[in-house]
Amino acid sequence: MSNAKKIISLLAKAYPEPKLALDYANALELLVAVILSAQCTDARVNEVTRTLFRKYRSARAYAQADPAVFEQEIRSTGFYKNKAKAVIGCCNKLVEQFAGKVPRSVAELTTLPGVGRKTANMVLGNAFGIPGIAVDTHVLRVSNRLGLARGEDAEEVEAQLASQVPPEKWTAFSNAMILHGRHVCAARKPLCSECPLAGECAWPDKERTS
DNA sequence: CTCCCGATAT
DNA sequence: ATATCAGGAG
Numbered sequence: 744m745s746n747a748k749k750i751i752s753l754l755a756k757a758y759p760e761p762k763l764a765l766d767y768a769n770a771l772e773l774l775v776a777v778i779l780s781a782q783c784t785d786a787r788v789n790e791v792t793r794t795l796f797r798k799y800r801s802a803r804a805y806a807q808a809d810p811a812v813f814e815q816e817i818r819s820t821g822f823y824k825n826k827a828k829a830v831i832g833c834c835n836k837l838v839e840q841f842a843g844k845v846p847r848s849v850a851e852l853t854t855l856p857g858v859g860r861k862t863a864n865m866v867l868g869n870a871f872g873i874p875g876i877a878v879d880t881h882v883l884r885v886s887n888r889l890g891l892a893r894g895e896d897a898e899e900v901e902a903q904l905a906s907q908v909p910p911e912k913w914t915a916f917s918n919a920m921i922l923h924g925r926h927v928c929a930a931r932k933p934l935c936s937e938c939p940l941a942g943e944c945a946w947p948d949k950e951r952t953s
Numbered sequence: 954c955t956c957c958c959g960a961t962a963t
Numbered sequence: 964a965t966a967t968c969a970g971g972a973g
Binding site for chain 2: 782783784787818819820821822823824825826931
């Protein structure tokens with residue numbers, strides 16, 4: 744078994760049924776939660792969406808929101824002006840071009856304002872069960888450290904990962920990589936001594952900060 | 954490449 | 964005090 748296959752297998756064992764830490768009940772809620780999650784902890788997003796999801800129950804509801812009010816409602820997630828514009832703009836387009844429903848392809852999703860490949864793949868995989876590898880800062884970092892990919896471009900890394908992981912495992916793989924990046928292979932203080940993948944990891948000791 | 958922005962860890 | 968954090972747009 745190749746090193747990459749071993750790593751992918753160990754990762755799946757370490758994170759059986761990896762699920763997102765974001766709270767959501769449907770594709771629209773997940774889309775909104777992922778947009779709000781940029782540069783923000785999942786815990787804070789959940790705190791905000793707990794009340795937000797009770798008030799806005801459809802794409803139309805967000806589309807009709809007062810921007811100034813909405814900005815304040817999501818303020819604590821940071822980048823609130825951009826995010827408010829993204830969510831409201833997104834939902835306007837959903838209403839006008841997608842019958843108020845969240846589309847099921849990367850191509851369509853990325854036409855929505857504020858939605859890039861990472862957000863699109865996150866929604867596809869977790870809300871629709873359509874295979875997708877969401878490459879965020881964690882997946883980028885962990886992939887490079889493990890030696891599963893090389894490079895800083897998210898789309899290139901996504902392609903490299905896609906060629907090594909069978910499509911039916913893309914979503915679980917990317918969710919596991921995110922969890923691993925958050926809790927073990929952290930940017931600042933990676934817990935290499937507790938890492939189940941340490942034996943197969945390509946990251947040289949000299950580059951470790953702790 | 955820069956800007957957006959608050960919360961949290963260090 | 965300040966560096967960094969579940970990105971995307973201009």
